[in-house]
Amino acid sequence: MERLQKVIAYAGVASRRKAEELILEGKVKVNGKVVKELGTKVSNSDVIEVNGVKLEKEDKVYYLLYKPRGIISAVTDDKGRKTVTDLFKNVPERIFPVGRLDYDTSGLLLLTNDGEFAYQMTHPKFKIDKTYVARVKGVPTIEGLKKLQRGIKLEDGKTAPAKVSMTSFDEKAGKAICEITIHEGRNRQVRRMFEAIGNPVVKLKRERFAFLDLVGLNPGEYRQLTKHEVKLLRVLAETGKIE
Ligand code: URA
Numbered sequence: 001m002e003r004l005q006k007v008i009a010y011a012g013v014a015s016r017r018k019a020e021e022l023i024l025e026g027k028v029k030v031n032g033k034v035v036k037e038l039g040t041k042v043s044n045s046d047v048i049e050v051n052g053v054k055l056e057k058e059d060k061v062y063y064l065l066y067k068p069r070g071i072i073s074a075v076t077d078d079k080g081r082k083t084v085t086d087l088f089k090n091v092p093e094r095i096f097p098v099g100r101l102d103y104d105t106s107g108l109l110l111l112t113n114d115g116e117f118a119y120q121m122t123h124p125k126f127k128i129d130k131t132y133v134a135r136v137k138g139v140p141t142i143e144g145l146k147k148l149q150r151g152i153k154l155e156d157g158k159t160a161p162a163k164v165s166m167t168s169f170d171e172k173a174g175k176a177i178c179e180i181t182i183h184e185g186r187n188r189q190v191r192r193m194f195e196a197i198g199n200p201v202v203k204l205k206r207e208r209f210a211f212l213d214l215v216g217l218n219p220g221e222y223r224q225l226t227k228h229e230v231k232l233l234r235v236l237a238e239t240g241k242i243e
Helices: 004-010 016-024 115-122 142-150 189-196 227-239
Strands: 028-030 048-050 062-067 106-112 130-137 163-170 175-182 201-209 222-224
Touching (some): 004 048, 016 028, 106 115, 115 227, 175 201, 189 201
Antiparallel strands (some): 062 106, 130 175, 163 175
């Protein structure tokens, strides 16, 4: 079930705000009845009309982007900064990022117009792994890394157990490279986790999302996911494993 204004926006009829206006003006019908409630939830089987015209559902599309640093993970930005959707030329569907990467984080970001898929990929209950490579200040101690593995207390609660390893370190230069896999997606989570053990992140990149990686792409480039990849991601979310 999705909110009516969101479904109208995804169908490409109007922006979300304009869709809300249309609803309030009584120009939207669900299964033949005028609906003026903004919170109304609709399902795939509901017939929606806007200004007397039946909504044609947009085909679902799925993209994998190598997000460069210095760009916002959003559809629009009120400060006029460049967003990830600006990188997509000739894509008529109203795509949006699946979760977010910070302005300064690079790496693998999925974009889609499928709200349910985005929910499955981001809600922690579906446990979809996201793997990051972090260059950190100083060399984390074994105890520090263990804390990250077990879960560490942050201001918004304890993190779920994570897979963490240190791939290289340079004691003299005071830096290390760590790999961390988490399935939660709290705001600036990886940065806050390393901050909490006293090794702030200097550079962060998401290398993998479930079984997907960035092979073949340069920063700013994207490709469509194959139907098989989309299916596998759904199976992974729904069953916790793929064959
Ligand atoms: N964790 C962070 O701190 N930043 C990101 O962009 C993603 C995960």
